[in-house]
Amino acid sequence: MRLTDIFQKIDSNHDRYVRELKELLAIPSVSTYSHHRGDVRRAAEWVLNHCKRIGLEARLEDTGGHPVVIASRCPHQNRPTLLVYGHYDVQPAEPEEEWNTAPFQPTVRDGFLYARGASDDKGQFFTYLKALEVILAVTGDLPINVKILVEGEEEIGSPHLGAFLKKNRELLRADAIAISDGSQFSEDVPAITYGLRGLSYMQITVQGPRTDLHSGSFGGIAPNPINALVSILAQLKNPDGTIAIPGFYDTVAPLEPWEREAMGALPFSEEKLKAYLGLERLCEEPGYSALESKTARPTLDINGIWGGFSGEGAKTVIPAKAGAKVSMRLVPHQKPRDIAALFTQYVTRLCPKEVSLQVNALHGAEPVLVSRDLPQVQAAVRAIHAGFGVAPVFIREGGSIPIVNLLKEVLELEAILLLGWGRPDDGAHAPNERFSLSDFKKGIRSAAALFFELHSCCCA
């Protein structure tokens, strides 16, 4: 069987793959620092040349910020196209003194490759390049069409990617997108992330008197914006922790029985989590497990609150202003814009008449849910099973991944395959970031299998 030949070749090439990845990891492509601008470009050029070397058509595109590498090989008119997304930029390495070996001198220890970017994301997107290389070497052809998009601004919020995608919508057209920029559920429990929470991030400002006042001279007649603010905030949630905003839950899609079963079967320890957080008890939503509450149910949290005097000593003041920031994590099919409107209506109604209120929506992100019944998702299940030797679990993430929303919206794609090859303890964004060499190999195998599985699922 062809896949066996390919897996054998991946094994025998392993040392070379690691050597090549080390070259890329040695380039300090820290996108946030202007003094690394040249290094960021050097990393882009390295990826560009590598894509060309393995037989892809490739070019660098300027975006107004750091360049994007676009590569493709689309030999088959009537076969599906997979778009692979990755990023070649990395987080700063500070605090460097906490690294056991220098962050940009990639080092192998105990089966792990240590370097900034090893897992996030150079090591992970590189698996697709190696998979393509080996398929072309063994078969001389690709089973499907492939497009590669590797950007250099992910770690700074992809400020230029939206405009770039819109301009190149046709060029990037695909039937599915694969993103390996995350992790398995835990070691040897590979996962497909099929749900991401969205976000509605709000700011409330309460205005009282035009200036700060002496609470002795004016207390009793001047309305206090902090008193008003805390009374509003206190009514955002019910005593049982559920959210009190009318209509908030109306569009929430209920968890399906298979999801609850799948989540219940995950190797998740509430005790370990409590120990890690230093908590005696968690505050999960009534009727839902901790894992369900932290990934698949909506939330409301006050993230910051200000007003008056909180410095050392005493200052008995009635402040002119007080404010708070509130974030709500959303689940399908809540829309950030609708939730922001419900929030605004509710707090406006709660606000005492003697003060004035301003509510601003600071940021919104749509929740994402990918149907596991899509043929491309089932293809990914089989590919990971082949590559890792075990079937993946289906998980939801509590956070948002802005680029996923961007790609989904601009390219109008349903089949978004979030296939993290890393591990939760790889130390992404932290000192001593690493990528397991066995995950690296299994990632290449899975990526290779994915190209064939997408061919058989969608070309039959």
Ligand SMILES: [Zn+2]
């Ligand atoms: Zn990343």
